[in-house]
Amino acid sequence: MRMYDIILKKRQGLELSTEEINFFIRGYTAGEIPDYQAAALLMAIFFQGLNFRETADLTVAMAGSGDQVDLSGIPGCKVDKHSTGGVGDKTTLVLAPLVAAAGVPVAKMSGRGLGHTGGTVDKLESIPGFKVNLSPDDFIRQVREIGVAIVAQTGNLVPADKKLYALRDVTATVDSIPLIASSVMSKKIAAGADAIVLDVKTGNGAFMRSVEDASALARTMVAIGRLAGKKVVALISDMEQPLGFAAGNALEVREAIETLSGRGPSDLRELCLLLGSHMLVLAGVTSRVEDGIKLLTGLLERGHALAKFREMVQAQGGDPRVVDEPDRLPEALQKEQVAAQENGFVEAIHAEMIGRAAMLLGAGRKTREDTIDPAVGVVVHKKVGDRVGRGDALATLHINSRENLALVRQLVAGAFHLSTVAPPARELVYSVIGYGDNDTDINQ
Structure with a gap:
């Protein structure tokens, strides 16, 4: 069995066998299949997809590639x-x-x-x-x-x-x-x-x-x-x-x-x-x-x-x-509010922009090597549907570093969209x- 043939088969839109999927996972985990061939197969899968049986086989092969936790010593349904x-x-x-x-x-x-x-x-x-x-x-x-x-x-x-x-x-x-x-x-x-x-x-x-x-x-x-x-x-x-x-x-x-x-x-x-x-x-x-x-x-x-x-x-x-x-938890050195510039109702809050702002403050990682600051982040004070007055606090920034602060302010302010009428309630x-x-x- 050759990795080249597996890549070609999936590139052509054909179904991979259980044995071929197991061969790939075993070989790549062991370092016997190089990254460039694994990347080629991933791209073929991205465009050609996997059927349910292939997806299930891939899952089982990956689950068996290392340790498996035995919870049988714990009574009851875990x-x-x-x-x-x-x-x-x-x-x-x-x-x-x-x-x-x-x-x-x-x-x-x-x-x-x-x-x-x-x-x-x-x-x-x-x-x-x-x-x-x-x-x-x-x-x-x-x-x-x-x-x-x-x-x-x-x-x-x-x-x-x-x-x-x-x-x-x-x-x-x-x-x-x-x-x-x-x-x-x-x-x-x-x-x-x-x-x-x-x-x-x-x-x-x-x-x-x-x-x-x-x-x-x-x-x-x-x-x-x-x-x-x-x-x-x-x-x-x-x-x-x-x-x-x-x-x-x-x-x-x-x-x-x-x-x-x-x-x-x-x-x-x-x-x-x-x-x-x-x-x-x-x-x-x-x-x-x-x-x-x-x-x-x-x-x-x-x-x-x-x-x-x-x-x-x-x-x-x-x-x-x-x-x-809870005050025993880490706290940021500085807090700063982001205020509403107009009256209205919160029509939308762009979650990703709030998340990006929190990451830029140090609450998340851009790479796996980054160190997280546990104290920093963003706390919003309004949710979709809430009434807002000009000058009301939309969010509070918890800050330990002023690096990226201008962009953080811009992201948080831009995440809130106001309208003159209350929006319909969102489903959770x-x-x-x-x-x-x-x-x-x-x-x-």
Whole structure:
């Protein structure tokens, strides 16, 4: 078998066999296939696509390219959640302790962020002392004892995906649904959960800009997960404006604590209750989403979810006092408001522009080598539909460096679009995929 023949076959639009896909993943992971041939195949896939069977084979081969986490030592149905990413997306910080408080074990491996702000583990590292690197035994032990742990992915979890994603990033082959789906689901399968809830974002602040593309990606991932023996459901959620108010690592931790305390932004709270209720349904704790929402709402109101978050922080070496005293989180040296220049209603908030501003302040990474400043970011004060008066604060910038500050001001001011009439209310979740038989048809 030759890599040249595999590239030519896919370039001609023909279907690759399971053996050919396995040959490629094994050879590239081992360093036996050079980058230039892997890049050629990725470009052929980008233009010719993969059918469902090829996509599933690619996912399984990638999942088996390194370590696979064994969660069998944890009793009960282990449920994971994955978001395709957006601006202000701190749902895992709320969901993991909330669902664990309902008795469902959450053993979550999360990545670091590349883009607007840090990933979940970057956010958690803004808590003084919090350790995201646990040994496999300690990881399993913690979930057995308190029901929840959030750790950084192990270095050898799906190494094929790490190599391929780095190559896709520099060869303009990132935005391919089969390649995105196999990348996400290979990590979820290798991470060992029994059931997975996917939060697929759509809008200007998301990777999938249209609802149609987001739905196609969701259907593909649901089908792949089911083929691998997992229970999978996907929600298509809105990312036309930031989720919640805060975009920045410590700022998002603070907002997550507010939400776990029964307060917090209404959209973040609503989305977490929806995602969490689907996690409970997949785990068999409730049979209906409505019952799950009721159960989780009670856990928030009675303080059980916040107590579980405090327990997790303490178990992973963090300072539990931040839960009751959020001012112990890192704070920026300077704050500056961006004010409205006219009266009106907020018609739109361009989420990507807010995210870019947060990254330029130091909240995110342009390259994987960049260092994140946990204290900085952007907090918006208005959401779509809110009335605004001239001079009202639209957002607050949390600043530690004046580098890029002029551009940041311009981006944040330009992200808000005002109109003379109130816009219609936006949907937070467009659809749920995974309960009907037809939902897994990726050709829909």
